[in-house]
Amino acid sequence: MSTLLSIGEFARATHLSVKALRHYHDVGLLEPADIEPTSAYRWYATAQVPTALVIRRLRDLEMPLDEVRAVLDAPNVAARDAAIAAHLQRMEQQLAQTQQTVASLRSLLAGTASNIDVEYRTIDPTRSLAIRELVAWDDAELWLGGALGQLHDAFEAAGIERAGPDSALYSGTFFEAHVGELIAFVPTLGEGAPPDGIQIVDIPAADVAVAVHQGSFDELDRTYGALGTFVTERAIGVEGPIREHYLENHGASDEPTTEVCWPVTHAATRSP
Amino acid sequence: MSTLLSIGEFARATHLSVKALRHYHDVGLLEPADIEPTSAYRWYATAQVPTALVIRRLRDLEMPLDEVRAVLDAPNVAARDAAIAAHLQRMEQQLAQTQQTVASLRSLLAGTASNIDVEYRTIDPTRSLAIRELVAWDDAELWLGGALGQLHDAFEAAGIERAGPDSALYSGTFFEAHVGELIAFVPTLGEGAPPDGIQIVDIPAADVAVAVHQGSFDELDRTYGALGTFVTERAIGVEGPIREHYLENHGASDEPTTEVCWPVTHAATRSP
DNA sequence: TTGCTCCTCACGTCACGTGAGGTGGC
């Protein structure tokens, strides 16, 4: 037997606010068992209490309402648990990120020396296997990993050798609007037709100032800040995408090594 | 020396989006070093790069902009570090909460038996030392702890004995609107004038259905749900605040024991 | 003249919270 509760009674029983319950009704997440036609009063069934409590838990875990709905509408327990597990995994990744960020903040505030070595370089045009796409800021790291993986597979499948490190080109709008075109590429000497989704691109030549970043990508902005400051104070910056090279780790370190290449005037690369 | 960057250059150097930088300017968090009068162009100094990176870290830690501003405006390093530490502590508490919530969600989904024992009781009027206040949902647990602490102190100062357990009365609006009047109280036999902020209140009599909740407050809603269902299905609910009794832990358990008292008709307490 | 960078509104997002103003049954 399942009897009916008014919205206020249901709020008391579930600890969900009346406003929240109306909202869940509006978006179709939790429909009242009955709605009185004349008064539009919402009536909830006692059988809906457990569902409401699950919603409360999932919201406490900051799961978006769309995902909560997916959990509730899951066709079976396996699908439901998978949706929850995916969310918990994202939360765990966030936690790891948080710890990194705290460490990074401490070192920033401690004022750990941020003088960097800058080297000028003239990069020749680079024939490469490449994948280009419009990518949002938050998806970039994952996208890049996937794209480089695909490129590695293409090299292996074609049996050809790479002619340079894993690399990427970042458009200005990617930094300015946090969404923009990225090009993941690996230099090649070969010529054969690439597989679907992979292009042969001649990455243009460029004069750049190069700084080497050791360590987590989360701290790349420090190198960008120092390099941007360096280039600005010398008034040698020019338009053009920024280029990153992801170098192999030689030696004992397990920290990644990234070269950041910032476009500068040709004249700058000529001066001592 | 500190030279100037356009907003786009500054975005590239700091990895903050142009939109975010404009917003930080609008709310006075990060003012451009210079603003061109005719064009309203924003110009940032290279010396502002480190500040921008700190803002980025703090925002990554989900610190609200007001608190970020407080950190940046802190008069000294100690004040600054205290503000950051306070935020990190809140994050840690959240994490502990999250783990509790996950466990609670699992047990909910596992369908762990939620049949509860309900006992009827007629509560006599209870003369008590009490603190009443309008309290928001998220502040309730902290407020209650503080209020009960004050009441304990009052008993000790007056040298009188308590006549019942720590208790609280929750108004309907507290559950329905997530803000409402709470009354923390401890029954007393004494009469003397209470200290400032503490009143002598005769908590009204009530007929109630009582369920005992063992364990964390985070799971109290399960007992509320079961009790609300119980009361609704018997159609014995009546208006009135809900009362909680926080019992001492007898024996080995370190889990709190809470009695939840839900107002019902007098007739109900008379039936077997 | 075309592109590019920058500008300022105005509005959208997400999950509700905050009133305002009004209705129906004890």
Place this chain on the structure above:
DNA sequence: TTGCTCCTCACGTCACGTGAGGTGGC
């Protein structure tokens, strides 16, 4: 008749993101 519970807009919150429409210098 007064209170109480419920209702529906409309708008606010927070930290930006998303366009639209427009300007100034190479």
